[in-house]
Amino acid sequence: MSTLRHYFVSNNLDDLELLERELESSGIIRSRIHVLSHDDAALAEHQPLNSVKSLFRNDAIHSGIVGAVFGAFAVIVIMSLVYFMGWQQAVGWLPFSFLAIVIFGFCTWEGGLIGIQRPNVHYKRFEDELDAGNHVFIVELDPAQQRPFEAMLADHPDLKARGTEMGVPHWIFTLQQRLLSFVDRNLLSYKQVRQN
Secondary structure, three states, X not given: OEEEEEEEEEOOHHHHHHHHHHXXXXXXXXXXXXXXXXXXHHXXXXXXOOEOOXXXXXXHHHHHHHHHHXXXXXXXXXXXXXXXXXXXHHXXXXXXXXXXXXHHHHHHHHHHHHHXXXXXXXXXXXXXXXXXXXXXXXXXXXXXXXXXXXXXXXXXXXXXXXXXXXXXXXXXXXXXXXXXXXXXXXXXXXXXXXXX
């Protein structure tokens, strides 16, 4: 089961902060709520708002994956060429395996490097609104959370809907929550040990 990602635009950070608090109090976890803005100073003043991390503002991850796919294709072509030409019989597979690893790594790295210079593919359509001083509110919801969320929106008339798309599968959020819980427990016990 996948989530549904909702996008909204607003120029009122106070209203977005209130909406985020309402969502969290209704049981929607903080990691499913984000605000994207070019005004980082104003966003910092509204500390409860969960801003989009800088790594996700650009397209490094998506472009890195595209680079990895291209690299995997290049590796398949190279290894097939080596096999059909019989070059492995002369020097063995080791140099060609090393070459394959280097090519795959380079393609992935180059894809990520290209992506750092581009806005995230999911957020690119909001560039004009962000440049105009607006903020993008992003929330991912399970199907059961849709109705209560729609009821909350009635209290936020300045929020402008800007579309939806399929979000992250539910199991990824479950793993993320378990990982965060594990880290929090271990960090707390580490701090307790250090204090004693």
